[in-house]
Each structure stands twice: as C-alpha cells, then as structure tokens.
Amino acid sequence: MRKVCLFWLLLCSIATAAQEFEYEGMLFRVLSDSTVKVSNHDYMRGRRDTSYHYNKEANIPKLIGDIVIPQKVRYLEKDFTVTEIGDSAFMHCFDMTSVSIPNTITKIGRYSFRSSCITHFQIPQSVKHIGNGAFYHADMTNIVLPDTMDYIGESAFYACRNLNSIKIPYGIKTIKRFCFYSSSISIIYIPETVTTIEQVGINSDIFIDFMLHDIQDGKVCIFCNCKIPPTCVDVVLYSPILKNWDKYPSGYRLYVPHESIALYEAAEQWNYLNIRSIESATEVDAVSANVPEVGRYDMMGHKITGSCKGVNVVRYADGTTKKVLVR
Numbered sequence: 001m002r003k004v005c006l007f008w009l010l011l012c013s014i015a016t017a018a019q020e021f022e023y024e025g026m027l028f029r030v031l032s033d034s035t036v037k038v039s040n041h042d043y044m045r046g047r048r049d050t051s052y053h054y055n056k057e058a059n060i061p062k063l064i065g066d067i068v069i070p071q072k073v074r075y076l077e078k079d080f081t082v083t084e085i086g087d088s089a090f091m092h093c094f095d096m097t098s099v100s101i102p103n104t105i106t107k108i109g110r111y112s113f114r115s116s117c118i119t120h121f122q123i124p125q126s127v128k129h130i131g132n133g134a135f136y137h138a139d140m141t142n143i144v145l146p147d148t149m150d151y152i153g154e155s156a157f158y159a160c161r162n163l164n165s166i167k168i169p170y171g172i173k174t175i176k177r178f179c180f181y182s183s184s185i186s187i188i189y190i191p192e193t194v195t196t197i198e199q200v201g202i203n204s205d206i207f208i209d210f211m212l213h214d215i216q217d218g219k220v221c222i223f224c225n226c227k228i229p230p231t232c233v234d235v236v237l238y239s240p241i242l243k244n245w246d247k248y249p250s251g252y253r254l255y256v257p258h259e260s261i262a263l264y265e266a267a268e269q270w271n272y273l274n275i276r277s278i279e280s281a282t283e284v285d286a287v288s289a290n291v292p293e294v295g296r297y298d299m300m301g302h303k304i305t306g307s308c309k310g311v312n313v314v315r316y317a318d319g320t321t322k323k324v325l326v327r
Contacts, residue, residue, distance in 0.1 A: 019075075020039055021075050023070070023073040023074070023075070024070065024073075025062070025063060026038055026063070026069070027039040027040075028073055028075070028080075028082070029086065030075070030080065031083065031084070034080060034081060035080060035081050035082075035083045035084075036073060036075075036080040036081070036082055036083070037082070037083065037084035037085065037086045037089075037107075037109075038069060038082065038084070038085045038086050038089040038090075039086050039089065040086050040087055040088040040089050040091070062095070063090070063093050063095065063096050064095040064096070065095070065096070065097050065098075066096075066097055066098045066099075066100070067090075067096050067098065067099045067100070068099075068100040069082060069085070069099065069100060069101055069102055069105070070082060070102065071102040071103075071104045072104075081104050082102065082104055082105065083104055083105060083106055083107070084105065084106065084107045084108075084109060085101070085105060085107070085108045085109055085112045086109045086112065087109040087110040087111060087112065087131065088109070088110070088111045088112060088114070089109065089112045090112055090113050090116060091111050091112065091113070091114040091115065092114065092115050093116065094115070094117050095117075096116065096117065096118055097117070097118065098118055098120070099113075099118055099121070101121075101122070101123065101124055101127070102124065103124040103125065103126045104126060105124060105126055105127055106126055106127060106128050106129065107127070107128065107129040107131070108123075108127060108129065108130045108131060108134050109131045109134070110131035110132045110133055110134065110153070111131075111132070111133045111134065111136060112131065112134050113134060113135050113138055114133060114134075114135070114136040114137060114138070115136070115137050115138065116135070116138040116139065116140070117138075117139045117306075118138070118139070118140060119139060119140055119141045119142070119162070120140065120141065120142045120143070121135070121140055121142070121143040121144070122143075122144050123143065123144060123145050123146055123149075124146065125146040125147075125148050126146075126148075127146060127148075127149060128148065128149055128150050128151065129149070129150070129151045129153075130145075130149065130151065130152045130153060130156050131153045131156075132153035132154045132155055132156065132176075133153070133154070133155045133156065133158060134153065134156050135156060135157050135160060136155055136156075136157075136158045136159065137158065137159040137160070138157075138160055139160075139162055139306075139307055140160060140162060140163055141162045141163065141164065142163070142164075143163065143166065145166070145167065145168070145169045146169060147169045147170045147171065148169070148171065149169040149171060149172065150169075150171050150172065150173075151172070152168075152169075152172060152175070152176060152179060153176055153179075154176040154177050154178055154179065154198075155176075155177075155178040155179065155181065156176070156179050157179060157180050157183055157185075158178055158179075158180075158181050158182060158183070159181070159182045159183065160180075160183045160184070160185075161182075161183065161184045161307075161324055161326060162184060162307065162314070162324055162326075163183055163184060163185055164184065164185065164186060164187065165185060165186065165187035165188065165189075166180070166185055166187075166188055166189070167188075167189040168188070168189060168190055168191055168194065169191070170191040170192075170193055171191070171193055172191065172193060172194060173193055173194060173195050173196065174194070174195070174196045174197075174198065175190075175194060175196070175197045175198065175201035175202065175230075176198050176201060177198035177199040177200060177201055177233070178199065178200055178201070179198075179201050179202070180201065180202050181200050184324050185202075186220045186221065187220075187221045187223075188202060188221075188222050188223070189223045189225075190222065190223065190224040190225060190226060190230070191225055191226075192225040192226050192227065194224075194226055194230050195226075195228075195230055195231065196230055196231050196232075197230050197231070197232045197233070197236065198233050199233040199234055200233075200234055201232075201233075201236075202222070202236050220252045220253070221253050221255065221281075222236065222253070222254045222255065222273070223255045223278060223281070224254060224255065224256050224264075225256075225257065225278070226256070226260075227257050227259070227260045227263075228260070228263065229256075229260070229263055229264050229267040229269075229270050232269035232270070234269070236254075236269060236270060236273065252273055252274060253273065253274045253275075253276060254270060254273040254274065254275045254276070255276050255277065255278045255280075255281050256275060256276075256277065256278060257277070257278060258277035258278070258279055261275055261276075261277060295314075296308075296312050296313070296314050297312070297313040298310065298311075298312065298313070307324075307326045308326060309326050310326060311324070311326075312324045312326055
C-alpha cells in the first residue's frame, strides 16, 4: 500500500511539473512543487535553436507598457515562487517599455529579451546566470549587472547598438564568444577574475564612426583589472566593418594595473592597443556607465524619437555625444 501511495505521489509531481498556466497576462511553467518560470508562450517551441526569429505572431504575448514580474503566483490554490525567466519569454515583445525583475529570479534564459525595446535593465542581486543571446539586438542604453553573477552566455549582448558602456560583474571568469559582438560599447570594465576571452568576446561597432570621418575623439576605453593578461582566442577588439587587425587609432585605450603594463605590452592579443595604467585614467576617460541619454538626432540635426534606421546622433546628460548606426 505504501508503495502505491508513493507511486501516486510521484505521478502527481511529474504531472504538476509539466503544467503551464496564465497569470496576469504572462504564461508560467511549473518547475517543481514550489517554483515556476516565466514561460515562452509557445514562441519557437519545437525548434532546437531559439535564435531563429521565424514565429507565429499570435504566439507573442500582448504585453504593453511597464511590466512587473511577480515574485509569487497562485495556481491550483497554491503559491509558487517565480525563479526563472524562461527561454524567449519576452522575445519580440515590442510594446514593453520597462520590466521589473523580482529578487526571486536566479536565471535569465536564452533570448529572453531578444529585440527588446526596453532602454534600461536593472538586474537584481539574485540573478546568477544570463543565457545565450539573452539581450540579443536589444535597444537598451543601460544595464546594471549584479556582482553576484557567475555566468554570462554567448552573444548575450550581441548587436546592442545603443549600449554605451558596461561593467562585467566580479566573479565572471570567461567572456564568452561574441558576447559583445557588433555592439556600440565604448567603455568596458573587466574585473580581475576574468581569465579568458573567447572568440571575438569584445567588439565595438564604434569602428563604424571611424568610417564616417566625423567622430569626436574615436575613443574606446577598456579598463582591465587583471594583473595577468586574460587569454584571448582573437584580438580583443575586432572591426567587422574595417576588418583591420593591426592599425587602430590611438584613441583605443587599454587601462591596466601599473605593475602589469609590461605583461600586456608583451601579449600579442593586447599589445596593439594604447596601453596605460589605470592610475592615470582621468574622470573623462572613466565616464560613468549610468549616464542617461537626453536627446537623439538624425544626421541633419533634427530631433527624433527613439531609434531610427540609419545614423543617430545621441547626446548624453554629461554633455557627450556619440554616433550610433541603427540597422
């Protein structure tokens, strides 16, 4: 009799774990008898690679405006804690203007915010894992990542063309391949915990400005706190437009600990950059990662609303401007 009861309880547990339900306009999938994740609304379900963007438009959730992901949801007269944002959960939800992520979330799945129009992301300290392509081609201008994070997947910030700067969390050991490929990041902070940068792990489309011959000072700043140069598969910065591996303007600066300058100058994957000591960096060099955008203009100087196809001139609250190519 006891075996029968245990078998019945096991069957019930398996059945519950496979269930999905809607709550406040969002779809959730049961993970365990106490946890759920934001599900993917059948978006791309059945495909092995969620990077494909072919879909049935009807399956995209109609989420509009400021979205709040709840900490808990109620289903079958029971409370469940929301612990994950599932693969493709908010992919192509173009009408979302902001999202509030609760501190119960520990994982953000693959392509979960792909092509998002949200400009600012505040990731809570509870999040440990960001999946492959999580913010692929998102319109964000700013993102704050917690220092508690220990994994950022491949192509996580691929083609984020409005993202000016980013601080990689302390604890990240590997910058995965194509993590910042084809982004517009011009300031990046690398913690001393990073030991490896995979294929084209860091890349900035600010090189596009070099082709326009109208960039203010053509500056890309990397602040690398690693005393020993991280192992790199390729050169740290690669221009997909110029395909120029050797000759970069002196504005492409690498700031490292003073005692490590000789090591970086001897490292093949780093020594083509203009190497300086972190101690010599000025406030102008170390522009805050949180400077908000205050205006956007086309090449004729006309003010525009949001991102428009072509070259956008972006003005920031600290008075700086930057050209961004929007495709």
